[in-house]
Amino acid sequence: MIEVENVYFTYPNGVKALKGVSLKIADGEFVAIMGQNGAGKTTLVKHFNGLLKPTKGRVLIDGVDTRQVSVAKLSRKVGFVFQNPDHQLFSETVEDEISFALKNFRFDEKIIRERVDWALNLLDLVQYRKVSPFMLSGGERKRVALASVLAWDPKIIILDEPTLGQDSYQKERLRQFIIQMNQQGKTVIIVTHDIEFVVECEPRVILMANGRIIADGETREILTDPELINRSSLILPEITQVFTNLNDLGFPRNVIGVYEAKRLILERINGRT
Amino acid sequence: MAIIEARDLTYTYPFAEKPAFKNINLRIEKGEFVLLTGPSGCGKTTICRCLNGLIPHFYGGKLEGELTVAGLKTTEHAIYEIAKHVGLVFQNPENQLFALTVEKDVAFGLENLGVPRDEIRRRVDWALKITGIYELRHRAPFELSGGQQQRVAIASVLAMQPEIIVLDEPTSSLDPLSAKNILEVIHQLNRDLGITIILVEHRLDLASRYANRVIVMRDGRIVLDGEPRRIFLQRETKLIGVGIPKVVRLYLSLREDGVNLNKVPLSPEEASQLIAEALMLDRS
Amino acid sequence: MSIFDGLKFRNISSPIHRIDPRAKFIYVCVLFVIAVLFNQLIPLLILLFSQIPLVIIAKVKREWLRLIRGSIFFATLIFVMNVISLYFYGNYPSVAYIIEYSLAMTVRFIVLIESFSLFFLTTSPDMLGLSLEQIGVPYEFCFAFTTAIRFVPVLAEEAQTIIDAQRARGLELESGNFIRRVKNYIPILIPLIVNAIRRSLELAEAMESRAWGASEKRTNIYVLKMGKKDYLFILLSLAMLLASIYVWMYIKIPFLTQILQI
Numbered sequence: 001m002i003e004v005e006n007v008y009f010t011y012p013n014g015v016k017a018l019k020g021v022s023l024k025i026a027d028g029e030f031v032a033i034m035g036q037n038g039a040g041k042t043t044l045v046k047h048f049n050g051l052l053k054p055t056k057g058r059v060l061i062d063g064v065d066t067r068q069v070s071v072a073k074l075s076r077k078v079g080f081v082f083q084n085p086d087h088q089l090f091s092e093t094v095e096d097e098i099s100f101a102l103k104n105f106r107f108d109e110k111i112i113r114e115r116v117d118w119a120l121n122l123l124d125l126v127q128y129r130k131v132s133p134f135m136l137s138g139g140e141r142k143r144v145a146l147a148s149v150l151a152w153d154p155k156i157i158i159l160d161e162p163t164l165g166q167d168s169y170q171k172e173r174l175r176q177f178i179i180q181m182n183q184q185g186k187t188v189i190i191v192t193h194d195i196e197f198v199v200e201c202e203p204r205v206i207l208m209a210n211g212r213i214i215a216d217g218e219t220r221e222i223l224t225d226p227e228l229i230n231r232s233s234l235i236l237p238e239i240t241q242v243f244t245n246l247n248d249l250g251f252p253r254n255v256i257g258v259y260e261a262k263r264l265i266l267e268r269i270n271g272r273t
Numbered sequence: 274m275a276i277i278e279a280r281d282l283t284y285t286y287p288f289a290e291k292p293a294f295k296n297i298n299l300r301i302e303k304g305e306f307v308l309l310t311g312p313s314g315c316g317k318t319t320i321c322r323c324l325n326g327l328i329p330h331f332y333g334g335k336l337e338g339e340l341t342v343a344g345l346k347t348t349e350h351a352i353y354e355i356a357k358h359v360g361l362v363f364q365n366p367e368n369q370l371f372a373l374t375v376e377k378d379v380a381f382g383l384e385n386l387g388v389p390r391d392e393i394r395r396r397v398d399w400a401l402k403i404t405g406i407y408e409l410r411h412r413a414p415f416e417l418s419g420g421q422q423q424r425v426a427i428a429s430v431l432a433m434q435p436e437i438i439v440l441d442e443p444t445s446s447l448d449p450l451s452a453k454n455i456l457e458v459i460h461q462l463n464r465d466l467g468i469t470i471i472l473v474e475h476r477l478d479l480a481s482r483y484a485n486r487v488i489v490m491r492d493g494r495i496v497l498d499g500e501p502r503r504i505f506l507q508r509e510t511k512l513i514g515v516g517i518p519k520v521v522r523l524y525l526s527l528r529e530d531g532v533n534l535n536k537v538p539l540s541p542e543e544a545s546q547l548i549a550e551a552l553m554l555d556r557s
Numbered sequence: 558m559s560i561f562d563g564l565k566f567r568n569i570s571s572p573i574h575r576i577d578p579r580a581k582f583i584y585v586c587v588l589f590v591i592a593v594l595f596n597q598l599i600p601l602l603i604l605l606f607s608q609i610p611l612v613i614i615a616k617v618k619r620e621w622l623r624l625i626r627g628s629i630f631f632a633t634l635i636f637v638m639n640v641i642s643l644y645f646y647g648n649y650p651s652v653a654y655i656i657e658y659s660l661a662m663t664v665r666f667i668v669l670i671e672s673f674s675l676f677f678l679t680t681s682p683d684m685l686g687l688s689l690e691q692i693g694v695p696y697e698f699c700f701a702f703t704t705a706i707r708f709v710p711v712l713a714e715e716a717q718t719i720i721d722a723q724r725a726r727g728l729e730l731e732s733g734n735f736i737r738r739v740k741n742y743i744p745i746l747i748p749l750i751v752n753a754i755r756r757s758l759e760l761a762e763a764m765e766s767r768a769w770g771a772s773e774k775r776t777n778i779y780v781l782k783m784g785k786k787d788y789l790f791i792l793l794s795l796a797m798l799l800a801s802i803y804v805w806m807y808i809k810i811p812f813l814t815q816i817l818q819i
């Protein structure tokens with residue numbers, strides 16, 4: 001469980017990135033933290049594995065104050081996949097890359113081998129085992145970065161802008177993958193401004209703006225609210241935009257999916273005949 | 274005469290086993306707004322690099338066939354010559370801005386071309402105003418947001434007054450609102466200044482409303498080429514993994530159930546308009 | 558790192574900021590010459606204090622003082638070395654003399670550093686690059702210079718991100734013996750270097766795409782023109798130089814110890 005208690009955070013250069021943030025994320029939840037670039041999303045999640053410590057207030061991971069424990073210890077539980085895999089990759093082979101964290105966490109040799117095999121299989125990277133990560137394509141490098149974090153099986157997984165630069169096929173794969181991880185009991189937290197992706201996944205949405213949480217609830221309530229969308233400098237989901245324009249004809253505003261949209265239109269048409 | 278013409282174009286990167294693309298045949302007329310899309314690795318970024326001569330002059334490798342851009346055969350002219358006619362805006366805004374102030378960056382290309390100072394000043398101010406960043410001209414690129422940086426990149430290419438501007442996934446690192454705004458700017462360049470636009474994009478929900486033509490690539494080949502509404506209807510588009518806008522999916526879904534909207538919508542505004550029309554008809 | 562604060566450009570407006578870099582550079586050279594000219598404490602102290610009004614006008618008091626604080630280590634070193642060498646190897650009239658002389662050398666060191674500080678605090682890297690261009694340094698060097706400066710904050714931020722990313726994979730930078738600690742930096746250096754190379758390739762592409770190398774005669778949107786204030790500044794600096802030379806040649810400057818009869 002992640003508990004954030006009235007956290008304030010100011011960067012050394014004086015920027016006030018978090019201004020009184022409180023929230024609770026229970027085990028096994030699937031959460032999307034959304035907002036404009038600069039709203040404080042990444043700053044917030046960096047508190048979950050101790051990379052940042054609050055200037056005021058506190059963050060508890062399973063009851064332990066993050067200020068009392070090292071980043072390495074917290075990372076055992078909280079895996080963080082950074083936005084740009086090129087900020088992590090440095091090994092000679094994909095295998096070495098995946099075993100890096102396992103070695104740091106002092107896993108047994110035998111366990112390391114098992115976990116590396118498992119991670120390679122899970123992310124479809126078996127044929128690249130002995131290949132240098134630098135020789136792989138952008139999408140493949142992203143998978144290696146993900147594999148290297150999943151390898152140590154953290155119970156909480158944070159993905160920072162996982163859909164950046166991905167084509168629709170890759171995004172669909174990612175979506176299925178996230179759902180799979182969540183079904184296996186992992187707490188999954190994604191930091192993103194990709195509205196259409198979130199609409200497909202329908203997680204709990206925490207909306208941030210200017211260092212504060214301005215909304216916390218279901219995708220459907222939050223991403224269809226024009227006022228909230230405005231305050232966080234996002235845009236309404238495509239289908240919601242369509243129905244917002246049709247509101248004067250008596251249609252509801254909070255429609256997000258293609259099939260429910262069709263159903264509503266058909267009902268209206270059939271209602272006449 | 275077409276402003277871009279490719280004939281049997283094939284390119285292999287140095288040390289690569291197979292070509293990045295093969296036998297590309299393409300004709301683009303002046304003033305078109307072309308949306309180039311396809312799954313990752315299909316060759317669209319490579320095509321962009323050919324259009325201003327980075328391939329073959331900067332990258333080396335083997336370029337076969339013929340590519341003529343604004344009347345120049347790219348193999349026979351240096352990049353700096355082609356750059357006067359073709360501007361290229363890259364994906365990552367940060368790595369294409371070198372100067373310590375915005376206006377110096379926008380002036381960079383003109384300075385390289387040896388344009389006289391007062392002409393530089395005139396064109397820089399003009400480009401800054403069109404892209405809406407005149408007030409930012411004394412700021413440092415590091416202080417700007419991604420969207421603002423991308424505008425600076427566009428302005429610095431625009432200042433050279435090319436006939437063609439190629440943009441390689443310019444919105445990929447931007448949030449949706451900034452993405453929308455940048456695409457509006459690009460649209461204005463096409464509509465108001467007549468600049469031919471080649472836009473490589475995944476975000477078809479935001480970009481397709483501006484294009485008069487969509488080209489879909491896969492595995493180094495052009496598989497679909499035509500008007501957006503027609504292309505999105507074709508089954509192959511979805512199979513290739515191109516992210517069709519949700520409003521198009523809604524159109525297709527309604528059609529399956531016998532409701533035919535008057536045309537394929539390319540934006541939410543169009544979609545709601547068409548749905549309203551369909552409902553009015555049924556009211557009679 | 559406070560030593561570097563005193564050498565980084567402070568982006569504010571002041572009369573000193575507006576003076577042409579070339580004029581300021583002449584001033585720095587003059588300070589240099591005068592500092593080297595005199596051995597005695599009194600003139601060196603006067604030289605040091607004469608910079609203070611300029612520092613105040615330039616509104617860079619805090620950063621300037623930070624540099625002094627940062628250079629305390631080296632200043633003390635110089636002081637001690639001078640004391641030792643004079644005591645054992647020099648002929649000296651008194652202990653007080655040793656102290657005064659060593660102090661003078663220390664003050665000279667500080668004056669030299671501080672003169673650079675004022676220069677860099679009040680001259681933007683852009684203007685610096687431009688003045689290098691205008692005095693004839695080949696454009697490639699000026700460009701490399703200003704581009705390097707432009708990317709310093711970017712690279713610093715990237716280094717921090719890489720450190721964070723690797724720490725999040727269990728890398729503990731502070732633990733272990735010396736060899737272990739050096740090895741711990743490999744996962745940080747490699748991505749840093751690889752990304753720097755990638756970045757330079759992207760920059761090169763962007764440069765080529767904006768007609769780099771198109772013309773032998775590159776023009777510039779900015780131009781540095783020397784105005785009345787700049788010439789006045791140069792004149793004052795030269796006057797200071799001449800006056801100092803005169804004093805040095807014709808006036809015998811007493812040591813403080815002599816005045817105080819120690």
